[in-house]
Amino acid sequence: MKSIRSSIRLKLTVATMIPLVAAITLFWIIGSTLITTRIFAQAQNKVKTDLNAAHELLVAEQTRTEDIIRLTGLSPELADSVENSSLAAIAVQLNGVLRNERLAFLTVVDRFGMVIYRAANPGLKGDSLATAQLVAKALDGVAYSGVSVIAASEAGKENPLLPGLMQVPIKETPHARTYAKKVEDRGMFLVAASPLKSAAGKTVGAVYGGTLLNNDNSLPDRISRVVFDRGEGGSGNATIFLDDVRIATTVIDQSGTRAIGTRMSEEVFGEVIRGEKWTGRAFVFNAWHLSAYEPVRDITGSIVGALYAGTPEQPLLEVRWRIQLIFTGVIMFVTLLGVFVSAWISSRLSSPIKALEEGARRIASGASLPDIQVDTNDEIASLANEFNAMKKRLQEREAEILTLNRTLEHKVVERTTQLEEQGARLLEAQAELARSERLAGLGMLSAGVAHEINNPLAIIRGNAELLQLASPADSENGDEVLAIMRQVARIERIIRNLLVFSRGTEKRITRLSLGGLLDEILDQIHHQVQMDHYLVFREYLSVPVTLEGDEDQLRQVFTNLIVNGLQAMDRGGALTVGVAVDDPADVCRVSIADTGPGIAAEQMDKLFTPFFTTKRGGTGLGLAVSYGIVRDHGGDIFAESSAGNGAVFTVLLPLRQEGTGEL
Numbered sequence: 001m002k003s004i005r006s007s008i009r010l011k012l013t014v015a016t017m018i019p020l021v022a023a024i025t026l027f028w029i030i031g032s033t034l035i036t037t038r039i040f041a042q043a044q045n046k047v048k049t050d051l052n053a054a055h056e057l058l059v060a061e062q063t064r065t066e067d068i069i070r071l072t073g074l075s076p077e078l079a080d081s082v083e084n085s086s087l088a089a090i091a092v093q094l095n096g097v098l099r100n101e102r103l104a105f106l107t108v109v110d111r112f113g114m115v116i117y118r119a120a121n122p123g124l125k126g127d128s129l130a131t132a133q134l135v136a137k138a139l140d141g142v143a144y145s146g147v148s149v150i151a152a153s154e155a156g157k158e159n160p161l162l163p164g165l166m167q168v169p170i171k172e173t174p175h176a177r178t179y180a181k182k183v184e185d186r187g188m189f190l191v192a193a194s195p196l197k198s199a200a201g202k203t204v205g206a207v208y209g210g211t212l213l214n215n216d217n218s219l220p221d222r223i224s225r226v227v228f229d230r231g232e233g234g235s236g237n238a239t240i241f242l243d244d245v246r247i248a249t250t251v252i253d254q255s256g257t258r259a260i261g262t263r264m265s266e267e268v269f270g271e272v273i274r275g276e277k278w279t280g281r282a283f284v285f286n287a288w289h290l291s292a293y294e295p296v297r298d299i300t301g302s303i304v305g306a307l308y309a310g311t312p313e314q315p316l317l318e319v320r321w322r323i324q325l326i327f328t329g330v331i332m333f334v335t336l337l338g339v340f341v342s343a344w345i346s347s348r349l350s351s352p353i354k355a356l357e358e359g360a361r362r363i364a365s366g367a368s369l370p371d372i373q374v375d376t377n378d379e380i381a382s383l384a385n386e387f388n389a390m391k392k393r394l395q396e397r398e399a400e401i402l403t404l405n406r407t408l409e410h411k412v413v414e415r416t417t418q419l420e421e422q423g424a425r426l427l428e429a430q431a432e433l434a435r436s437e438r439l440a441g442l443g444m445l446s447a448g449v450a451h452e453i454n455n456p457l458a459i460i461r462g463n464a465e466l467l468q469l470a471s472p473a474d475s476e477n478g479d480e481v482l483a484i485m486r487q488v489a490r491i492e493r494i495i496r497n498l499l500v501f502s503r504g505t506e507k508r509i510t511r512l513s514l515g516g517l518l519d520e521i522l523d524q525i526h527h528q529v530q531m532d533h534y535l536v537f538r539e540y541l542s543v544p545v546t547l548e549g550d551e552d553q554l555r556q557v558f559t560n561l562i563v564n565g566l567q568a569m570d571r572g573g574a575l576t577v578g579v580a581v582d583d584p585a586d587v588c589r590v591s592i593a594d595t596g597p598g599i600a601a602e603q604m605d606k607l608f609t610p611f612f613t614t615k616r617g618g619t620g621l622g623l624a625v626s627y628g629i630v631r632d633h634g635g636d637i638f639a640e641s642s643a644g645n646g647a648v649f650t651v652l653l654p655l656r657q658e659g660t661g662e663l
Helices: 008-073 076-083 087-100 133-139 152-158 162-166 218-227 266-272 314-339 341-346 348-365 379-470 478-503 514-527 551-568 601-606 622-632
Strands: 105-110 115-118 144-150 187-197 203-212 237-242 245-249 278-284 287-297 303-312 509-513 534-539 546-550 573-582 587-594 636-641 647-654
Touching: 008 087, 008 144, 008 187, 008 203, 008 218, 008 278, 008 287, 008 303, 008 314, 076 087, 076 105, 076 187, 076 203, 087 105, 087 115, 105 152, 133 144, 133 187, 133 203, 144 303, 152 162, 152 187, 162 187, 162 203, 218 237, 218 245, 237 287, 266 278, 266 287, 266 303, 379 478, 509 514, 509 551, 514 534, 514 551, 514 573, 514 587, 546 551, 546 647, 551 573, 551 587, 551 622, 551 647, 622 636, 622 647
Parallel strands: 534 573
Antiparallel strands: 105 115, 105 203, 144 187, 187 203, 237 245, 237 303, 278 287, 287 303, 509 546, 573 587, 587 647, 636 647
């Protein structure tokens, strides 16, 4: 019997395909398993890290609450009000903190723990909080904060709205433990307390407040944004539990709302309630997640809930399926590729020439090309070597041209940038020159006007004084004469300001205490402005700031700014005077901020222009003169404001004047 003969091409194909398919199949099994295992392991490790980050954000929120209460407790005005039992003053300060800081409640007690005032429930006072652990620590002089679970009856004392806000209807949840309650009426709070100390350092009471976590998803939302990058398509979730009940979460139920009231799986709760962290695959509401839980402890150290961070398992399963699909496609592709290996081998002799032809075409089109390799030792190999050498020379020439082009582009960009900077500086110089010329013209005009007015004004004053001397004390014209004298004095003040603006005055440089100067002005300002409806805050550095300057001129500047700020708040408000030093520039910064109606945008450019004013009876010279004094001291003055949000005037002054030497 004749044996069936097979061609070498068939034998080579079979010999090539058998080990190839076996190797790729083994690679598919091992690679797919290793990659998916690695992905799940990294995802679980990331969840652990995410839980740590969520914990830090919870601690940061607790610290924020503690800082609010501690800073409130540091207020000397509040301590004085508590010591003097000034209920109205206490109410003003606490109500502002409660409203601005979004606290659930804020309460002040005296040194015996008796409630003086509840900002969220003013009608209830006189009961004792001395046995509350946080309040007791605060009365001992220690600020303290933590997590606390408060019953509805106790929370209602602090804020009548809290019992309703705290309620969480409990929903049936698969894999959760049996639970008899239908509604969770307790509240989880971030609470803090801080002592109130008098000027003598004696504890006169304490401030006690907190924020409610029940039904408030702002903290889980912030955790999701920061940890899981929800804004970029992240799919992670965060939850805060009270016992095993979700009281704040980013998990969404079937109706598209937050799954508040659903519960933790029984397996996880059993670990967490023993104080252990739990990581792994867990059933979360309606799906499996890669999860991490840690216990939440209250101020006594008892476990009252849990913090959760996790990501759904389904996206990872889809990734595993896609990986397997890719591996399968690769196997099929390589298998089909192997079928054509023998055809490639049979055409091996013609391949070098085809490669040279393709290489010439690609070089002509500008595409890159690796060296052509020929295993033979004949004329085709020599031709391929010469072709490779030619290709390298062309590539070197192209690289030189590209380098030259990049150098030219860089120089063009550099020169363009220099021209733009020079143009910007020129525009600034032109604007400053125009302003200087305008102010110089106004100064000359002001000096002339002041000179021409002074002469007739002196005659008016002299005649008015003669008329005043000649008129009896009970003369009917007495009031008119006094009115003339007051208006003459007002014109003289305007003339003095005009002369200061036009010529300036010689500075008498002395070394002065900036804080002391400001304190003198603020202590005497009540002679110019009725201070009954104003609060003044002095935010100075702990170290006194000393600078060189003309004390009278600087007193005029700061007095003008402080009076302007107070007059801007016609219905009362708060004025804040701050002092800071910019290091290492040796420049001090004085800011005067009011809570008035602010300055319209169209008026900002005119503030320091002479004769511009928005006040009835104003001359429009106060800020212009102040601007000249500050610039004469080598400093700067500017304003920041928006309509309805108050205004801040900032004065920058060098600590040392040039050419003064050591005073």
